[in-house]
Amino acid sequence: MQTSLILSPLPTFTPPVNKVKPTTHHRLPPCSAVASPHLLHRHTVTHSMPPEKVEIFKSLESWASNSVLPLLKPVDQCWQPSEFLPVSSQPFDQFSYEVKSLRDRTAELPDEYFVVLVGDMITEEALPTYQTMINTLDGVRDETGASPNPWAKWTRSWTAEENRHGDLLKTYLYLSGRVDMDMIEKTIQNLISSGMDPGTENNPYLGFVYTSFQERATFVSHGNTARLAKERGDPILARICGTIASDEKRHENAYVKIVEKLLEVDPTGAMIAIADMMRKKITMPAHLMTDGQDPNLFDHFSAVAQRLGIYTADDYADILEYLIGRWRLEKIEGLSSEGRREQDYVCGLAPRIRKLQERADERAKKMGPRGVKFSWIFNNEVMV
Numbered sequence: 001m002q003t004s005l006i007l008s009p010l011p012t013f014t015p016p017v018n019k020v021k022p023t024t025h026h027r028l029p030p031c032s033a034v035a036s037p038h039l040l041h042r043h044t045v046t047h048s049m050p051p052e053k054v055e056i057f058k059s060l061e062s063w064a065s066n067s068v069l070p071l072l073k074p075v076d077q078c079w080q081p082s083e084f085l086p087v088s089s090q091p092f093d094q095f096s097y098e099v100k101s102l103r104d105r106t107a108e109l110p111d112e113y114f115v116v117l118v119g120d121m122i123t124e125e126a127l128p129t130y131q132t133m134i135n136t137l138d139g140v141r142d143e144t145g146a147s148p149n150p151w152a153k154w155t156r157s158w159t160a161e162e163n164r165h166g167d168l169l170k171t172y173l174y175l176s177g178r179v180d181m182d183m184i185e186k187t188i189q190n191l192i193s194s195g196m197d198p199g200t201e202n203n204p205y206l207g208f209v210y211t212s213f214q215e216r217a218t219f220v221s222h223g224n225t226a227r228l229a230k231e232r233g234d235p236i237l238a239r240i241c242g243t244i245a246s247d248e249k250r251h252e253n254a255y256v257k258i259v260e261k262l263l264e265v266d267p268t269g270a271m272i273a274i275a276d277m278m279r280k281k282i283t284m285p286a287h288l289m290t291d292g293q294d295p296n297l298f299d300h301f302s303a304v305a306q307r308l309g310i311y312t313a314d315d316y317a318d319i320l321e322y323l324i325g326r327w328r329l330e331k332i333e334g335l336s337s338e339g340r341r342e343q344d345y346v347c348g349l350a351p352r353i354r355k356l357q358e359r360a361d362e363r364a365k366k367m368g369p370r371g372v373k374f375s376w377i378f379n380n381e382v383m384v
Contacts, residue, residue, distance in 0.1 A: 215252035
């Protein structure tokens with residue numbers, strides 16, 4: 001999810017909001033500040049799923065075992081980070097040669113590419129936060145830490161598969177010599193310490209909508225970093241990013257299938273959840289990242305990703321359109337009046353997002369680019 005929980009950047013953007021009758025949730029005071037430059041401007045809502053709907057997830061356990069768990073791979077069939085890296089156990093001369101070859105390839109990559117690759121890696125490395133978030137969801141959490149429940153099995157195995165992503169990217173970046181590992185590791189520690197608040201309210205309806213979007217976003221982001229690495233002469237890094245993107249696509253399929261099933265068994269509840277998450281906007285999991293120096297680090301990282309075409313506001317709209325089509329939201333029947341209203345909102349949102357982004361792009365062009373220093377690349381300056 002950089003979402004790997006994804007786990008991937010998004011330029012700051014707030015979709016338009018329709019006025020709807022508010023639902024009744026248990027509301028707490030606004031979030032207090034955490035060790036981060038960002039404050040979350042939303043009221044904290046918890047346990048918004050009615051208790052009786054926990055039974056829906058219990059009733060779907062057999063379905064999850066048969067339809068979701070098979071999307072995981074046995075460990076013996078999974079790739080491992082060591083397969084893509086110089087073999088440290090071989091004679092030192094050969095190991096040194098392979099490291100030098102890696103450095104020669106990465107020498108052709110520009111600083112701004114490393115900003116995005118580091119940001120993606122840091123997002124992946126905050127995996128403990130994402131597993132924690134999923135385990136806050138009522139009805140699907142891992143109650144014991146080793147529960148045989150299929151929802152818990154999925155979460156643990158998803159985490160195990162995602163864990164390889166950050167391990168591989170971090171080691172590759174370390175060997176490249178192009179990045180300041182001390183500042184990167186501080187950013188990772190800060191991010192895990194800060195946590196995240198995607199607005200999922202302990203509610204698996206909201207949680208699985210969020211992870212569906214996020215896995216798609218990380219698939220897009222890693223796929224684009226693969227493309228640029230290949231264009232700039234590093235085919236091994238391209239294969240690494242492409243392999244990670246393939247994992248994200250498989251995980252996306254799992255979460256999308258879960259929401260698809262919820263639309264089947266509870267169309268109004270699922271439709272309301274989709275609209276709820278889109279009103280909040282899908283907050284990227286690394287939105288609280290900080291290196292202790294740049295108070296706007298995530299925004300600057302996102303701006304570089306937007307400029308390079310790694311992950312853009314257009315991608316955000318594309319993902320929404322893809323999910324609308326995949327879930328066949330325009331054709332969902334049996335909705336309540338509130339459900340139909342939310343259906344109209346979601347299905348009409350993508351074009352509105354694109355129009356608003358066009359206006360934002362025009363304003364950005366008038367302002368012109370500016371340079372920002374990134375501690376991750378030894379305070380070198382890149383344009384945002």
